[in-house]
Amino acid sequence: MSQQFDVLVIGAGPGGYIAAIRAAQLGFKVACAESNAYDDPKGEPRLGGTCLNVGCIPSKALLASSEEFENAAHHLADHGISAKDVSIDVKKMVARKDEIVTKMTGGIQFLFRKNKITLLKGHASFAGKTAEGYQVKIDGKDAGTVTAKNVIIATGSKARHLPNIPVDNEIICDNEGALKFGATPKKLGVIGAGVIGLELGSVWRRLGADVTILEALPGFLAATDEAVAKEAHKLFTKQGLKINLGVKIGEVKTSKKGVSIAYTDADGKAQTLDCDRLIVSVGRVPNTDKLNLDAIGLKVDERGFIPVDNHTCATSAAGVYAIGDVVRGPMLAHKAEDEGVMVAEILAGQKPHIDYNCIPWVIYTSPEIAWVGKTEQQLKAEGRAYKPGQFPFAANGRALGMGAADGFVKVLADANTDEILGVHIVAAAASDLIAEAAVAMEFKAAAEDIGRVCHPHPSLSEVMREAALATDKRALNM
Ligand code: NAI
Numbered sequence: 001m002s003q004q005f006d007v008l009v010i011g012a013g014p015g016g017y018i019a020a021i022r023a024a025q026l027g028f029k030v031a032c033a034e035s036n037a038y039d040d041p042k043g044e045p046r047l048g049g050t051c052l053n054v055g056c057i058p059s060k061a062l063l064a065s066s067e068e069f070e071n072a073a074h075h076l077a078d079h080g081i082s083a084k085d086v087s088i089d090v091k092k093m094v095a096r097k098d099e100i101v102t103k104m105t106g107g108i109q110f111l112f113r114k115n116k117i118t119l120l121k122g123h124a125s126f127a128g129k130t131a132e133g134y135q136v137k138i139d140g141k142d143a144g145t146v147t148a149k150n151v152i153i154a155t156g157s158k159a160r161h162l163p164n165i166p167v168d169n170e171i172i173c174d175n176e177g178a179l180k181f182g183a184t185p186k187k188l189g190v191i192g193a194g195v196i197g198l199e200l201g202s203v204w205r206r207l208g209a210d211v212t213i214l215e216a217l218p219g220f221l222a223a224t225d226e227a228v229a230k231e232a233h234k235l236f237t238k239q240g241l242k243i244n245l246g247v248k249i250g251e252v253k254t255s256k257k258g259v260s261i262a263y264t265d266a267d268g269k270a271q272t273l274d275c276d277r278l279i280v281s282v283g284r285v286p287n288t289d290k291l292n293l294d295a296i297g298l299k300v301d302e303r304g305f306i307p308v309d310n311h312t313c314a315t316s317a318a319g320v321y322a323i324g325d326v327v328r329g330p331m332l333a334h335k336a337e338d339e340g341v342m343v344a345e346i347l348a349g350q351k352p353h354i355d356y357n358c359i360p361w362v363i364y365t366s367p368e369i370a371w372v373g374k375t376e377q378q379l380k381a382e383g384r385a386y387k388p389g390q391f392p393f394a395a396n397g398r399a400l401g402m403g404a405a406d407g408f409v410k411v412l413a414d415a416n417t418d419e420i421l422g423v424h425i426v427a428a429a430a431s432d433l434i435a436e437a438a439v440a441m442e443f444k445a446a447a448e449d450i451g452r453v454c455h456p457h458p459s460l461s462e463v464m465r466e467a468a469l470a471t472d473k474r475a476l477n478m
Contacts, residue, residue: 013049015324015336016154373422389470
């Protein structure tokens with residue numbers, strides 16, 4: 001008889017491994033299937049998914065290294081510190097990043113053992129359904145068929161590639177290749193001024209690359225609050241990122257010397273960008289093509305996503321759920337994690353709930369960009385009466401001391417009830433500062449609630465309080 005489980009999770013990324021742990025905590029007999037070995041020297045499947053292996057965590061390691069380099073090379077003098085001949089050993093930087101990834105993936109293996117989760121090494125696909133549950137075929141080291149009463153699909157996404165731009169992850173790279181360059185390219189091209197393009201473009205710019213970003217849309221960071229996008233564009237341009245908006249990519253030719261990208265600029269003029277390497281970061285597509293969903297009567301939508309109930313992540317097959325990048329909503333690790341916890345708790349008969357409006361977004365540039373809730377342009381489009389409050393880091397003593405005076409916090413509150421509707425930050429440590437806003441919004445706080453809470457002085461968090469007070473024109477230090 002095949003192995004039987006209460007819950008089988010397909011995919012061990014942040015959505016899947018967290019779902020498996022929460023389900024195990026709740027007393028279920030759990031298995032989690034994973035097939036992707038990434039760069040594992042022994043070809044063993046690695047836990048942690050895109051986020052841990054080739055996404056959030058390795059990119060943040062490189063962002064930290066490149067920021068240290070940039071500070072040492074260019075900003076220590078402001079503090080009276082002289083550092084001569086600052087250089088970067090890119091191979092060592094990449095090895096440090098790899099060590100962090102290895103440590104973290106090992107950590108998830110430990111958590112699986114601790115929670116008695118069976119790891120099935122191999123690719124899982126549906127084979128059918130019997131009275132005992134769903135039959136799922138595993139191809140790989142743990143080949144065979146397992147049976148599970150409930151299945152959580154958490155197979156994530158892969159980089160979208162463009163037709164006629166073949167990604168070899170040597171010269172033309174997606175997020176995977178761009179994290180393992182052996183040296184800083186002299187000239188780097190990036191297609192797509194989204195999250196990945198800006199983060200990885202920033203890494204290599206700080207290390208000395210001449211970076212040009214080509215973006216199809218006429219506006220910069222169209223999904224962010226306009227004031228934040230404008231400030232970020234100004235700061236990134238000042239740092240030396242060349243951001244060309246409204247372009248149309250034409251022929252891309254590779255040679256031994258590098259890559260040549262023909263494009264039409266916003267004025268309709270033909271241009272060519274020659275560079276050593278090119279990063280293609282134009283979004284991601286869900287990994288749903290090899291799951292044999294037909295076997296259980298499931299169909300994906302026209303973009304490859306699995307349709308699910310908006311509140312429960314249930315698919316139309318009873319007992320089968322889908323979470324994270326394979327379903328609607330933002331492709332964010334923390335959104336996938338929360339959906340994983342939610343589904344495990346639903347299976348246990350609990351009544352969890354996710355407020356998708358309170359999911360924070362972060363772009364890890366320098367300064368960072370973070371937001372939660374509605375943008376000003378969304379509130380205008382909805383015709384909602386709101387009051388904005390904005391406060392700059394340039395008026396915050398801690399920020400000045402840190403040499404982090406760029407940016408601001410902007411709070412948008414309901415004009416009648418004072419409820420916080422959105423918070424937008426461009427600043428150093430915006431990724432941490434936004435958590436206060438997410439907590440406040442989950443508790444339906446008013447701007448006055450944040451204004452009345454004692455914030456530590458001196459700290460960057462005081463800017464959040466001042467911006468909240470500014471919604472009633474009560475900022476104290478401006
Ligand atoms: P993205 O959706 O953030 O940005 C893609 C950009 O490429 C868009 O601005 C789009 O207009 C542009 N584009 C699309 N086709 C184009 C073309 N033919 N020519 C020029 N520009 C074109 O996608 P990205 O940066 O690839 O990231 C993928 C996903 O990964 C995102 O959904 C993001 O949420 C997630 N991610 C999140 C991170 C974070 O939370 N900090 C970090 C990295 C990725």
